[in-house]
Each structure stands twice: as structure tokens, then as C-alpha cells.
Amino acid sequence: MIRASGLTKRYGEFTAVAGIDFAVARGESFGLLGPNGAGKSTTMRMISATTLRSGGDLRILDRDPDTHGPEVRAHLGVVPQEGNLDTELTCAENLYVYGRYFGLSRRFLRPKVDELLAFAQLEDKRDVKVDALSGGMKRRLTIARGLVNEPEILLLDEPTTGLDPQARHILWDRLFRLKEQGVTLVVTTHYMDEAEQLCDRLIVMDRGRIMAEGSPQTLISEYSSREVLELRYGTGRNAEVAAQLEGIGQRMEALPDRLLLYVDDGEAALEAVVGRGFHPIASLVRRSSLEDVFLRLTGRSLVDE
Secondary structure: OEEEEEEEEEEOOEEEEEEEEEEEOOOOEEEEEOOOOOOHHHHHHHHOOOOOOOEEEEEEOOEOOOOOHHHHHOOEEEEOOOOOOOOOOEHHHHHHHHHHHOOOOHHHHHHHHHHHHHHOOOHHHOOOEHHHOOHHHHHHHHHHHHOOOOOOEEEEEOOOOOOOHHHHHHHHHHHHHHHHOOOEEEEEOOOHHHHHHHOOEEEEEEOOEEEEEEOHHHHHHHHOOOEEEEEEOOOOOHHHHHOOOOOOOOEEEEOOOOEEEEEOOHHHHHHHHHHOOOOOOEEEEEEOOHHHHHHHHHOOOOOOO
């Protein structure tokens, strides 16, 4: 469905995407993860045929988006990060007007609008203006709008940013249903749990390059341990204690507020720590997550776009 080889985008002297390679199969849910400025959004814009590439090759449904942009966009659904619904129109009107932009007939759109409102669980909001909707409702309507042309590929840029947990889970359910229907999903997200839930496979980007690629579980196995032991000794003592715990686990990370020990057995590691006479103020054993992989690959420093 999507194939990139040496894909590059430069803005003057700045290289936003630095020669990346990836492919997305039909019906797959594919994720792009990375900190601010990693090149995710730029990559999405090139896929969506709204930004020309500077180098390399890109094929969407066997078409070059630079030379066949309208044809490519006709098969894409796009859910942008920023809400751009028409707030003065009702839910139904937003879907209908957007469909007309694609040249879809009134006969096609009348039942399609009803179908999409049902999919988004917004039937009872059909004639309500967008301004009156909650954040979760607006995101569901935006996804429904992106499906009005029955796209083969749906691009979702940070689909659940700003939503509460209940709204996020409802949205995940809608996206699972789309995947079951054979729609190919391409997702960017800052939420690691979301990536684990939604993505069959993903790439981790940083500074325009791909740092790692694979399924969430494969990446966790390759770049982290089975469990993580978190220890707190107080801000002033964490670094001091860290020097005394060498040899416990595969890797240790000393943060200002806690120590992280990457281990196979968290409880056994905690016993070993206590056995050395270092009793933590608080401790937590948890399974290793995609967030551990992400932070190991991209670092913990805050990056501004």
C-alpha cells in the first residue's frame, strides 16, 4: 500500500526526513513514533500528497504522490492533529459537504452520512452544531469525515490528543473496527499505550531517521527487559545508591526522582537490592513497555519543534 525508499525532505539547510525506508501492507495498522521534530508529521504530509519530497522514492498504491497527487488523495482519508471541522455546520452537514468536495453524488452521500454517524456513535447528534460537541465527539466526527470517500488508507495524526481515557477507548474501538474491515491505518501518536494497542508494526523516528522498526512486542524484547524495577530513595540519594547496585539486572538508569533497573524478574531484583542493605522509600515492579524502548532510543531530553 505504501513503500518508501530513501525518502528525504529538506527545508533549505534543514533535513526533516533523512533517507528513510519502510513499507506498509494492506490492512496493516502502522505507527510512526518519535519526539517533537522527529519528522513524523513531515512524513505524513508526503504520504498524503500535500508536501513534495526532496529525494528518494515514495509509492502510494503504486502511484507517485508527487506526480499523481489527486489520484492518491482520492484513495486516502485524513484525520489531522488539529481539529478543522466547520463549527457552524451540524454533524450531518460536515459529512455531507466534505463528501461533495470529493465530487460524491447526493444519492451516495445520503445513506453514507447515516452510516458514518452510526459508526461514530453520533446518531443523536445528527443535527447538532459542532460547537456543542465534546472533544471526544469531535474526534469521532473527524474520523467519520475521513471515511466519507471510503478510503483504502486512513492517516491519523495524533488521533486522541487531549481526550479523556473513556473517549480514547471509544476511539480505539472505532479504529479496531476499521482495521477489521480491511482499512489500512497509518498512525502517529505520543501515547505509547496507544501505539501498543493500535499498531501491528511501527517505526521509531528521531531527527529524521528511523531508529528501530518492528512490532511493539518485538521492540520491547529487543531493546528492553521483561520487567522494570522502579526504586525511590529521595532526590538526594538516588545517584549515591545507584553506584552500590551495579550488577543487579541488565541495565540501570538513574533519574532525579527514581532508579530504574531493567531486569527479568523484578521481585528477585528487589530482594537483591534489599539484601545489599538499601531499603527504598517506595518500589514498583512493572512489565517493560514501549515507553521504555522509546526513551532508550530517543533520550529523555525535551525537544521543541
